[in-house]
Amino acid sequence: MITRNTTIEDLVEDYPKSVKYLADKGIRCIKCGEPIWGTLEEACLEKGFTQDAIDNAVNDLNTLHDKGSDHTNPDKLLNIKTIKKSK
Numbered sequence: 001m002i003t004r005n006t007t008i009e010d011l012v013e014d015y016p017k018s019v020k021y022l023a024d025k026g027i028r029c030i031k032c033g034e035p036i037w038g039t040l041e042e043a044c045l046e047k048g049f050t051q052d053a054i055d056n057a058v059n060d061l062n063t064l065h066d067k068g069s070d071h072t073n074p075d076k077l078l079n080i081k082t083i084k085k086s087k
Contacts, residue, residue, distance in 0.1 A: 002061045004041035004054060011040065015065050025057065 002015060008027075011018040022028070027043045040061075044054045 002040070002058055002065065004058055005039050007039055008037065008043055011061070015061065017064050018061055021061060021064060 002011065002018075008022075011022070022043070026047050040058065041054055044057055049057065
């Protein structure tokens, strides 16, 4: 199960569909050419995500990787950019 404390490294290795999802949300990861370290929460906070947006990202990623789910297209999941904290 993916949590706020899941490392980016684990997401890339254990949940490969996460790479496109994260890239679409502005979070670059190892396979995207710009390595980052730390947790999903830390990466989201660096991009200005609200606490609710982080929760939504965690839920989206779990839905994306749920074996019984037909949500194979990350573009159909919640658009986190629409609920990001305004700067």
